[in-house]
Ligand code: SR1
């Protein structure tokens with residue numbers, strides 16, 4: 185008989201007590217703290233202790249939709265294994281998995297209550313100056329250590345088979361590359377921006393580019409991706425960060441993770457005119473653009489340094505890692521463009537745009553996000569980092 189049950193607070197406490205090996209008479213409290221789209225999340229703590237633990241459990245359906253969209257609970261096992269694997273490559277910046285129980289579709293994670301969700305910090309205009317470079321370092325390490333630069337043929341094939349995540353990656357294919365580029369019932373299009381959405385849906389040249397990005401997402405298994413690296417998947421604190429929520433992970437193109445995080449910083453850029461007077465908003469826009477630059481620079485430098493030590497004589501060839509980075513950059517811009525479009529008119533939006541109260545300003549920011557997203561997809565091949573910065577200044581900051 186299955187031990188699975190949908191946890192209430194008391195179940196989460198019981199699981200935490202057993203999994204963490206806590207004494208049966210230690211008083212414990214718990215509360216549901218989840219605000220994500222998919223799972224339930226509880227914090228369990230002992231009164232008077234500064235740190236507790238986090239219990240995350242997969243439901244047999246998508247939490248934000250309900251039972252009408254069933255979804256494999258096996259995602260919890262896959263997520264725990266990805267986090268453990270990423271934690272081996274980069275323990276400093278990956279949330280620690282303390283225990284996981286595939287039958288309960290539950291895992292015990294370190295408590296990050298002394299961290300903040302990066303998206304929320306950005307919305308509160310709180311700057312974490314080191315976060316971007318740290319995230320670049322995290323990506324270089326987790327990608328390198330699961331790539332052909334580090335693993336030999338047999339090892340990489342074995343790892344990529346072990347981390348196959350078909351149901352969750354199929355959702356990404358649908359909600360990232362398919363729905364937002366056509367009139368699909370799952371989309372969430374603000375009526376005032378419907379005309380711009382319809383223009384995108386009729387843009388055949390754009391859809392050809394998106395098709396190529398989707399095709400690569402399926403076929404270009406370069407590294408074990410996080411798979412959903414938006415600013416809500418990053419917890420920041422003074423001088424450090426932790427990456428959480430890897431349930432959409434699996435093998436795919438390295439540029440995908442980079443593109444998703446670039447896009448979420450750019451969505452924040454696009455939201456600034458809706459939230460601040462121009463001169464203040466422009467300062468925050470410059471900060472976000474600087475963060476993208478710092479993230480890319482640290483990712484690129486660390487990846488190239490790691491690749492120099494590759495045991496594969498062909499891939500370690502001088503100059504190859506640099507050439508590979510140029511491809512990753514172009515891929516990242518294309519995926520960033522898709523993420524900007526899908527977070528504006530697809531099923532899952534971001535608070536940066538949706539939280540703008542004034543509808544006229546909100547729609548102006550959404551238009552900016554759609555327009556920049558389209559430009560990134562269309563021009564990814566032509567934009568080196570100088571041209572990219574120029575584009576941002578011309579399209580956004582100069583208004
Ligand atoms: C129906 S799932 C929609 C989105 O929620 C998650 O946060 C992922 O971003 C996914 O694409």
Ligand code: MG
Pocket residue numbers: 220221412417429
């Ligand atoms: Mg998530």
